[in-house]
Amino acid sequence: MGLIIDIVITGLISGSTFALLAIGFSLIFGAARIVNLAHTAFYMVAAYCIYVMTQKMGLHPVWGMIIATVLVALLGLISYQLFINPIREHEGAVLIATIALAMVFQEVMSLLFTGTYLSVPALIKGYFVLLGVKVFYQQLITFCAALLVMTGLWLVLMKTKLGLALRSTAQDREVANLMGINEARVAMMTMGLSVGLAAFTGAVVVPLTILEPTMWMHPLIMMMAVVVLGGLGSLKGSFIGAYILGFAGALVVFLAPMGSFLKGPVALSIMIVVLLIRPEGLFGVSFEEER
Amino acid sequence: MDLILFYLKKLFSVFKNEVFVLPSRVVVVLFFLFVLLLPVFTKDPYLLRIFILTSIFAIFAASWDLLSGFTGQMNFGHALFFGVGAYSAALLNLHAHIPPWGSIPLGALVAVLAGLIIGIPCLRLRGTYLALTTLAFPIVLMGLVFAFPDFTGGELGISGISRLTTSRVSDYYVVSVVMLGLCTIMWKITDSNTGIIFHAIREDEVAVRAAGVNTTRYKLLAFCLSGFFAGMAGGLYAHFMRIAGPANLEVSMSFTVVIWAIFGGVVTIYGPIGAVFLLFPLLEFLRFWQEFRMLMFAVIVLVILLYMPDGLFPWLRDKIEKECPRCKIRNIALRNTCRICTAQLDK
Numbered sequence A: 001m002g003l004i005i006d007i008v009i010t011g012l013i014s015g016s017t018f019a020l021l022a023i024g025f026s027l028i029f030g031a032a033r034i035v036n037l038a039h040t041a042f043y044m045v046a047a048y049c050i051y052v053m054t055q056k057m058g059l060h061p062v063w064g065m066i067i068a069t070v071l072v073a074l075l076g077l078i079s080y081q082l083f084i085n086p087i088r089e090h091e092g093a094v095l096i097a098t099i100a101l102a103m104v105f106q107e108v109m110s111l112l113f114t115g116t117y118l119s120v121p122a123l124i125k126g127y128f129v130l131l132g133v134k135v136f137y138q139q140l141i142t143f144c145a146a147l148l149v150m151t152g153l154w155l156v157l158m159k160t161k162l163g164l165a166l167r168s169t170a171q172d173r174e175v176a177n178l179m180g181i182n183e184a185r186v187a188m189m190t191m192g193l194s195v196g197l198a199a200f201t202g203a204v205v206v207p208l209t210i211l212e213p214t215m216w217m218h219p220l221i222m223m224m225a226v227v228v229l230g231g232l233g234s235l236k237g238s239f240i241g242a243y244i245l246g247f248a249g250a251l252v253v254f255l256a257p258m259g260s261f262l263k264g265p266v267a268l269s270i271m272i273v274v275l276l277i278r279p280e281g282l283f284g285v286s287f288e289e290e291r
Numbered sequence B: 001m002d003l004i005l006f007y008l009k010k011l012f013s014v015f016k017n018e019v020f021v022l023p024s025r026v027v028v029v030l031f032f033l034f035v036l037l038l039p040v041f042t043k044d045p046y047l048l049r050i051f052i053l054t055s056i057f058a059i060f061a062a063s064w065d066l067l068s069g070f071t072g073q074m075n076f077g078h079a080l081f082f083g084v085g086a087y088s089a090a091l092l093n094l095h096a097h098i099p100p101w102g103s104i105p106l107g108a109l110v111a112v113l114a115g116l117i118i119g120i121p122c123l124r125l126r127g128t129y130l131a132l133t134t135l136a137f138p139i140v141l142m143g144l145v146f147a148f149p150d151f152t153g154g155e156l157g158i159s160g161i162s163r164l165t166t167s168r169v170s171d172y173y174v175v176s177v178v179m180l181g182l183c184t185i186m187w188k189i190t191d192s193n194t195g196i197i198f199h200a201i202r203e204d205e206v207a208v209r210a211a212g213v214n215t216t217r218y219k220l221l222a223f224c225l226s227g228f229f230a231g232m233a234g235g236l237y238a239h240f241m242r243i244a245g246p247a248n249l250e251v252s253m254s255f256t257v258v259i260w261a262i263f264g265g266v267v268t269i270y271g272p273i274g275a276v277f278l279l280f281p282l283l284e285f286l287r288f289w290q291e292f293r294m295l296m297f298a299v300i301v302l303v304i305l306l307y308m309p310d311g312l313f314p315w316l317r318d319k320i321e322k323e324c325p326r327c328k329i330r331n332i333a334l335r336n337t338c339r340i341c342t343a344q345l346d347k
Helices: A002-032 A039-056 A061-087 A091-113 A137-159 A161-171 A173-178 A183-208 A217-230 A235-255 A259-277 B002-019 B023-041 B045-071 B079-095 B100-122 B127-147 B168-191 B193-203 B205-210 B215-241 B251-264 B270-307 B312-320
Strands: A127-130 A133-136 B321-323 B330-332
Touching: A002 A039, A002 A133, A002 A137, A002 A161, A002 A183, A002 A217, A002 A235, A039 A061, A039 A091, A039 A183, A039 A217, A061 A091, A061 A183, A061 B270, A091 B251, A091 B270, A133 A137, A137 A161, A137 A183, A137 A235, A161 A173, A161 A183, A173 A183, A217 A235, A217 A259, A217 B127, A217 B251, A235 A259, A259 B100, A259 B127, B002 B023, B023 B045, B023 B168, B023 B312, B045 B168, B045 B193, B045 B215, B045 B251, B045 B270, B079 B100, B079 B127, B079 B215, B079 B251, B100 B127, B100 B215, B127 B251, B168 B193, B168 B215, B193 B205, B193 B215, B205 B215, B251 B270, B251 B312, B270 B312, B312 B321
Parallel strands: none
Antiparallel strands: A127 A133, B321 B330
């Protein structure tokens, strides 16, 4: 029984993390056709920001979280304007520009904080016992915050004008432009929103993980697997795909021998198998050839 | 005697009329001379080591261009071919005692098999889906390597492989001659009928299919060819470093090859090779600032991309040469009229 609870908790936590990251990645891919490989690097930067705010400047963690999210979203907008916007039409160039951006962040962080492992204390310390399994309050907070933000995002997308503009740009850029939507501005706002999401993910996850400059690599791969599994640009797909892969990873870690090595490969194999059956992902729509 | 004189004359006229008229061709000749004559000027083992690795990675980068540049099948998991080539060459050498000249090509053939295995499912995917799916394969393989450490050496990799040759200079010659040979072959492939079909698939696959070409077969062929060349690079790497480890399969390996190729300019073959010869030694020489090394590398790539999104070498080539508007033959930028059809060149 304890094992099952363990699996459920780990699955829910990693699933929520992947979902937050994947939704941000999907948003910017949908609205601007940018494959932002630096997405999880922003998550890493946000985690370090919080470390500085709480450990070095002695701010309250909640303030640290809010300031970090805003700062990183601004950083995302600046780097978008400087490096991505001028070459947006060249798909390949955008890919390596974002990789290079992620490398820059990684190197700057390892210059500032060296490569040592750091950690941040939980928002609320302590745990309660559920059927013989320790559940930390921080895990609960992470999960609830993820759900809350996803609901908020859904409301923004469905009920506001910005959301409408974003969804129509995602469907067809040119027609959206003809309808009087400033497509470049929507792209920029989406970038801010998506980086903000990544920063928020970093903020809620940081007490559960260890900070190091290469901590963006693994989530990046899992996030891309989630996005492909769910269907590119589909938010519902990202959400469900994230929990599928989160639970698959948790099951493998707890049940299989050598599980921690096989966690990534099993999740990716699931993605490959799904793609073989449905090449456009679980909830993707197969686009007509885009021009 | 007359025959030799005749061939010398012919060689001379080829050089005069075909090579020296275009600066890019002169550069290629100079590059060949540089690669072949380098050990005459320096026998510094460190420098030679850098250039051996550069040559190996040049093959690797060019093979990515052959697949992803030419057919447009974005492959983000190219390290798979490299790793499979390296591991199978190492295993063949260690367990079957096959010397390097046999184990490297056999390892490359195993990489071809890997190309087929991932090529067949990936044929159904396109664009970003393909890029993100191919990224998964080397990670899956790396998980298997870690899960079965008895056979693959696990984290430490396979060591104790026999040397490529006995000395550093002969190592250099073997690798650089193989590099020049393979790259010439790749360039010839892209120049042939097959290469034109590859290029057409990149531009518009539906149109190629409508023209009666079995694009599936050509895409698979591209996967296999690219796998072969990348596998050769992997085998050479394993025998030169005398170790085949999980580092060969890492995500950063796949990303680096994409950076090299796009930085140098895709759909050219010469672009990625040039980029490796520029960036890899640069990265080594930046060792003076150990901490700033990767930062500088990333910043250089970012800044150059900002000004030349199509890659460095096509941009340079367009600066020193221009195309005749009538017969589409390239001319040196200094000329006012085309060297073949004497049409007026635009400024």
